[in-house]
Amino acid sequence: MSASDNPLLVDYFDGLSTRAHRVSMRIHEGMLQLTGPDLFRQVALNKVQWSERTRHGTRCAHFVDGGLVQSLDNNHWDDWLKTQQLGEPLVVRAQQSWRWTALATCVLLLVAVLGYWWGLPMAARALTPLVPASVDRELGQRTLQAMDEKWLHPSQLDEAVQARWRQKFDEATRQDHSLSPQDTGHPYPAIQLHFRHASIGPNAFALPDGSIVITDELMTLLQDREDVLLGILGHEMGHVRLRHGLRSLIQTGLLGVVSSVAFGDFSTWLAGAPALMGHLAYSRELEREADDIAIAFMRHNQIKPSVMAVFFQRLKAGRPSGEELGIAFSSHPADDERIARFMAADLGDPAAP
Template identity: 35%
Template sequence: MDGGATLDEAAGTAVAGRYYDGVTSRAHRVVLRVRDGHACLEGEAERCTPLNDIRVSERSTHAPRKLTFADEAVFEPDERGAMEALLHATGHRDSTVVWMQQSWRAVLASFAMLVIVLVVGYLFVVPAGAKLVARMLPASVERQLGEGVLKMLDRRVFSPTRLAASRQEELAQAFAQLAPPEDGAPPYRLVFRRSRIGPNAFALPSGDIVLTDELVNLLEDDKAVLATLAHELGHLHERHMTRRLIQGSAVAAVITVVVGDAGSLVAGLPTMALDMRYSRDAEQEADDYAAAMLHRNGIPLAHLERLFATLEGLEKEHGAMPPYLASHPPSAERLARLRERLR
């Protein structure tokens, strides 16, 4: 409680109220006055305390302020107006934080700034941080993360493949013989599964590229299958899944702090991995990686075009996009971009 140049004015102001000494629950009837830089109580209890040793409670819409002394004794005024007049006379000023809490304009401005910070953080800071963390993350951690997610998916979504072992070997060997478009291609393992939710293919941080029977049967073109695998290898090369899992976990962690449900973060990992929406830039990077890989190995880009065209037809047929399509940009956009490149 600050004492200002208006103490003479404050000396003429008396505020009636109740005083609690902090020892008993009894309310003592007193009158508060300010004299010579001190707050003095008169009546059933008497004391004088320097103004600077008194804490003033925050302003409230309906309740009067309270004064708290160093020994935790409290003075409660009977009238809010009288108390405010005395505080004003002593030169007391609320802190900036208290003022902002009482101003709807300040609250609105603070909320707007918070939204801007969250949006900028989500769009730029979190992706940049996830990319940095993904690069620094040991391969063993990525492997454990991917293996754990695959085990959960096997329990909930996948069942053993029905493709013949010879068919699996044929596709695996064909892809293994392709040269990567650049040095430093990531190690991978091709995993075949039968899916309860239709055509799908994705790469896990462990290096596992999951390819479902349904997608192989849908494409009916081995080179289009190879184009799909090249696309997923591009995601591995750029560590897109690791980056997105880090981003998703960061956002989920913030929500967990607010909501307090840490279990949902772990339980949601399989769904997060299966229905992960890459950014448009990430998908274009993977598409470009696949196109470069096909070109280096003398495979016409028409097979990548066939992949997009098939997926586009599936979109039109089903209306609502299947999981594989929901996690990728519209095939029509990718097809148009590829055709522009083929010109």
């Protein structure tokens, strides 16, 4: 007996009423045939949508006009499909296997991890040049305003000291030719130094609009080492020139968008972007890029990069044991790694920038 001579008893619904027609279903010359006491119908196999096999669900086959056939016995239905060589797709078989499901879960987790560590940074790097400079200005201004309202206080430094440092840094930047706007593909915002008193301790951080905030505590910590202070400002200038603030925000935003697709609305993130900017931690890759800019900046100003070791030593001596304190609330590479990098640059190591 051929496969086409092996009928299966099913219920047929025409899509117009709830009445079930008990019919025999068989396949003949590429057509699905339904035969009953008062019914005969043929449907091309490529117009039939077979339901996926589930553990408890009733098996069905749907037609484009709304009709369907329904199994009377799931086991008989599954066996009949096999005899008709209408086996299940690999995806359906995989869904029924715990081993395949476990493997798919592991692959999904791996893709998620790789996407987080490599995919998001690459996407943020590609998207940043597409964002107009006006966004940097608006974001920086709003962030500084929000931080002034919550964490920062007017500087207690003498106005003459502040003015002298603004002039000194302006002269130092004019000596630096390590990175031009043509290298980065966008014009630089004008650097503006802002001095603030804050409870965050000796710190400095850069905002996308070119604002660099320096705390009074950092000025006090390095009041006798202007060369080190210039190195720190060069590091923050690197964040500005490479648009690290915007890149990090885009990366965080992409993560929020991806999460929103899976878990819900992301309008809250958009509304809180300026506040998020204040807490944003740069990746270690971005910190290393900013260190490279600082090294070049110091070299052009006849400052040995190795002097930055003084900064890390004083920070370590002045903070409680186990407490990490870094510039701009950031996830910096370990102090020892950064010191070694600045020392290598001082010694002319060809591997250093």
